[in-house]
Amino acid sequence: MMLVDHHCHLDFPQFASDLDGVVERAAAAGVGTLVTISTRIRRLPDILDIAERFPDVWCSVGTHPHQADEERGIETAEIVRLSRHPKVVAIGEAGLDYFYRHASPEAQAEGFRRHIAAARETGLPLEIHTRDADEATQAILEDEHAKGAFPAILHCFTGGRRLALRAVELGLYVSFSGVASFRKAEELRAIAAEIPLDRILVETDAPFLAPEPHRGRTNEPAYVVHTAAAIAGARGLTPEAFAAATTANFFRLFEKARPPSSAGTGAGAADA
Numbered sequence: 001m002m003l004v005d006h007h008c009h010l011d012f013p014q015f016a017s018d019l020d021g022v023v024e025r026a027a028a029a030g031v032g033t034l035v036t037i038s039t040r041i042r043r044l045p046d047i048l049d050i051a052e053r054f055p056d057v058w059c060s061v062g063t064h065p066h067q068a069d070e071e072r073g074i075e076t077a078e079i080v081r082l083s084r085h086p087k088v089v090a091i092g093e094a095g096l097d098y099f100y101r102h103a104s105p106e107a108q109a110e111g112f113r114r115h116i117a118a119a120r121e122t123g124l125p126l127e128i129h130t131r132d133a134d135e136a137t138q139a140i141l142e143d144e145h146a147k148g149a150f151p152a153i154l155h156c157f158t159g160g161r162r163l164a165l166r167a168v169e170l171g172l173y174v175s176f177s178g179v180a181s182f183r184k185a186e187e188l189r190a191i192a193a194e195i196p197l198d199r200i201l202v203e204t205d206a207p208f209l210a211p212e213p214h215r216g217r218t219n220e221p222a223y224v225v226h227t228a229a230a231i232a233g234a235r236g237l238t239p240e241a242f243a244a245a246t247t248a249n250f251f252r253l254f255e256k257a258r259p260p261s262s263a264g265t266g267a268g269a270a271d272a
Contacts, residue, residue: 001243002032002260003228004250005221007093007127007155007175007203010036010057011046014207014218023054026221030243032056032260033250034221037093037127039064041074044082051087056260061085062092065129068103068111079118089256091119092127093155096140099132112140120150125173125253127155134163145170151253156205161191168199173253175201178211178219181230189234197235197245201253202228 005026015022026034034057038047041063051059061082063071083091094115096108112128119126130137137159144150153173157164164174176192179185192200202224204210210219211226225239232242251259 001030001240002247003030003202003224003243004033004035004247005031005204005206005224006033006035006090006153006201006250006254007037007177008034008206008221009039009208010034010050010206011043012207015220019050022220022222023057027056029222029225031221031224033058033257035059035090035254035257037090038062039093040067041071041079041082048085048087058089058254058257059087060090060092060127061088062090062094062115062127063111064093065095065097065108065111066100066102068094068107070103072107072110074114076114076117076121079115080121083118083122083124089124089254090127091115091122091124093129094126095129096133096137097129097131098136105136109136109140113144116140116144116150116152119152120144120148123151124256126150126152128152128172129156130154130159130163134159138163138166141167141170141172153201153253155203156209157191158188161194164191164195168196173199173201173249175203176227176231177203177205178209178215178223178227180234181211181227182215183212189231192231193234198249200231201246201249202231 036059038060047059051057155175156177204224206219210217229239232239
């Protein structure tokens with residue numbers, strides 16, 4: 001059984017002293033492919049260093065909405081140019097965050113649209129961050145989709161059913177993190193159970209949002225097995241069937257990534 005963690009942050013300081021161990025534990029748990037996600041384009045060299053160090057770690061290029069003002073001057077053409085690196089398999093993360101509002105809504109929307117344009121031009125999937133911004137996110141997605149389709153995924157989804165299903169209608173994927181395993185997340189699991197099986201992914205967003213039974217600890221890619229198990233149960237699937245489906249979804253969406261040579265040789269979820 002193999003799983004993929006398509007959204008983690010291996011460049012964050014929580015992993016600095018044990019990065020080899022983090023990647024090794026993921027592989028031992030059957031998590032054969034990782035994508036470490038960019039939050040600042042100007043820090044891309046640090047992320048590339050990590051992706052180049054491990055054969056089964058890939059990365060993205062993009063500006064998190066929290067940094068939208070900070071990197072407002074970076075144009076779509078620059079994102080496209082940087083995405084040509086062989087280890088860059090995605091755009092983002094970008095989007096809207098109206099919970100913290102660390103950046104102005106105008107800069108967030110502007111950056112979101114630039115990243116969408118980059119995804120459209122390159123064919124690389126856009127990792128979309130949306131929090132407390134369902135209506136604004138849907139409006140931008142619909143407006144941009146009218147200009148031309150683009151590959152994208154609503155990462156770490158915690159929004160409402162309407163946004164999730166509309167995103168699927170527009171051709172997007174929806175991904176769930178450890179939040180879906182929390183005891184009081186029945187509504188979110190219900191949404192995860194309703195998403196078409198060929199449009200769903202799982203992730204950690206590590207080092208944040210560790211799933212049960214690790215809630216409250218530093219999250220790491222190996223723990224995605226617990227999120228997958230929680231959603232598989234909500235859907236009435238075996239962990240193996242759900243892992244196979246989400247892994248196939250990942251490689252269909254992230255066309256530039258290559259499966260690990262050791263795929264299928266991990267120890268499996270029971271060892272995580």
